[in-house]
Amino acid sequence: MASSNHAAPTATAAVADTDALVTEHNGVLTLAVSTTGAGNSLDDAAVAAGTQALREVARGQRDVGAVLLVGPGKNFCAGGNVRAFAGADDRPTYLREIADNFHRLVGALYEADRPVVVAAKGWAAGAGMSLVLHADVAIGGSSTRLRPAYRGIGLTPDGGLTWTLPRAVGAARARQIILTDRVITAEEAQQWGLLSEIVADDEVESAARTAAETIASGPRAADAATKHLLAVSADTTLIEHLALEARSISERSGLPEGIEGVDAFVGKRAPDFTRGRAATAP
Template sequence: MNRPDATVRYEVDGALARITLDRPAASNAIDLPTAEALAASVARAADDEAVRAVLLTGAGRRFCAGGDLAAMAAAPDRGTYVHTLASTLDRALRALADLPKPVVVAVQGAAAGAGLAAVLSADVAVATRSATFAAAYTAVGLTPDCGFSRLLPRAVGQPRALYLTLTGRRLTATEALEWGVVAEVVEDDELTTRVEALATDLAAGPVQALGEAKRLLRASWHRSPQEVADDEARTIAGLVTGPEASGRIDAFLSR
């Protein structure tokens, strides 16, 4: 059950878990309780064997405006608060990226700073045509956190990552699609229908194969070609005799 004052809602419908950032009045800006609640929600999805896919959304007009600057300013010890917030949110987003289940994120309005990091931590991002994306950190005299400086270059390349971070330039949804930040752009009134269908389809898929494929792709960044090849061979050999692959291979051959 979600508390009435919860800033992150966690709901399960069949094999699909929905995680919703629920601070619409604050553009879903992330304060420490929200970061902690997000980490707890991701952990719940990881621990629930019935959950086979996750859909991450933001309530209201904007997906996520990033870290909560008002909470930072109000903290008695700003440095300690921001360090704890950044560390907690990093843990939540790394857990989301490492989740052995597909993660779809729906983006409307703005995704800025840590909100953009959350988008990049998901596996498949779908945005409305009116959505915008920005680093936003340097505009308020701050630097990237929660894995942003690792995630953004991997998505768009180092030159573009530096450009976006240093200039603070906002990307349109079309640009975000062209640059590799999102996988799909839909009309504003089609977002919910599209992400629900996509997440439901993934939840009905071969969860072990999807989870291992996700792991292989994400791990490849920091491995040698031989390490990648060895892991790929070991993983596919382990799956080919399992019930998930055996049933699907038999069905394919009997067409």
């Protein structure tokens, strides 16, 4: 949750409008994770609203095909609200509550079982960097910077950063990044697999939204199954994983999305994956 700002952000962020924090359009659930106040720090109301919306996806109460995480200010998320940390009467209790709430959001991202796209403009530090590491597609700009930002205020990472980063860049590089509080440039982030694509700074959110809408228009159950295969790949042997892939592709071929996709290809037409989507289970 730590902040990248050299100057501490302003006091507690203003209460945000939930309707502005959670929107749904063209099959994409868009969640703001920060607000323009408090230096684009992680916002309590945004975390709560996002968690609730993602749980609604998991329960089938929202029909979306992708999740887009954004920051409404100049940064995606510059970390936690350090001034709020300092102002807490009982800092350990307050930080535990903040971390638990943040972790519910992260858990809900996985429970929703939808591809996650991040519009990582400006700073993605502390909690912001943690969220980038949970993206399936992370798009940044030329001035995007990632930074752990925890040790500078004497804290340890949260949001799963010490779990995701070693898996993304390797144990040695992850230790170096976190223990030296390294600022990672957009180019480095792309080279190391932390960013999927770099676009012009003023095109980050539009490019991320296009990617999310493209994903959402596709075979949603197949995407969910693909996410599962990718998630378990690190813990299976090649032979075990080949068996999982064979079972999955076979199952998909008999379900509405797979039938529509193959028939559309043979018929030389664009597939319409909305056909029978409700009957297709991941």
